Amino acid sequence: MLDGIDRRILRHYQADPSLSTSELAERCRITSGVCWRRIEKMQSTGVILAQEAVIDWGAMGYAVEVSLRVTLDKTQARAFDEFTAAARLVPEVIEIQTFLGRVDVRLSVIARDMRHYQEIYRDRILTLPHIADIEALMHIARVKSSEGLPV
Structure with a gap:
């Protein structure tokens, strides 16, 4: 089960997945080590599936x-x-x-x-x-x- 800290990490991570672990930890008011371990756990249990680039297909010529x-x-x-x-x-x-x-x-x-x-x-x-x-x-x-x- 996810606790309040995990949910806080996910909220900030969803909003800006380019944040470094230390920036994410600072926003969540936890240490970098705790943040990193929790992200690793959420990745290994399948809560966090991937990071991906979202490309604007309109900008690529698809109208x-x-x-x-x-x-x-x-x-x-x-x-x-x-x-x-x-x-x-x-x-x-x-x-x-x-x-x-x-x-x-x-x-x-x-x-x-x-x-x-x-x-x-x-x-x-x-x-x-x-x-x-x-x-x-x-x-x-x-x-x-x-x-x-x-x-």
Whole structure:
């Protein structure tokens, strides 16, 4: 279980993962050694999974984001596995989520422009296995996006 000190470390760490251990310890009002040991423990137990660079794909020339809601042909026993394995191979698919209900899978797809999206859709998405139905939702604005947890 996480205690108050662990939660304080996580709050500051989420807000600024570039902090050094000594800076993090200072903000949490603990020693560097205690901070380092607690971070190591949270990493080894899987509480802290990774540090990663978040790249603004818009700055990289991608101007279009589309959410595709996919219903699979569930008469095929391996439809989910085969579809998700193939979807992982499409570089422009930046997120894959699976659901219970009418929609089975949601793909988040990015493209440089509408012409590029059309190519991706026709040549890569529509060729994915076991698609029974697909609905495209054009992304207009990101109102809230947060990886941080309320710790």
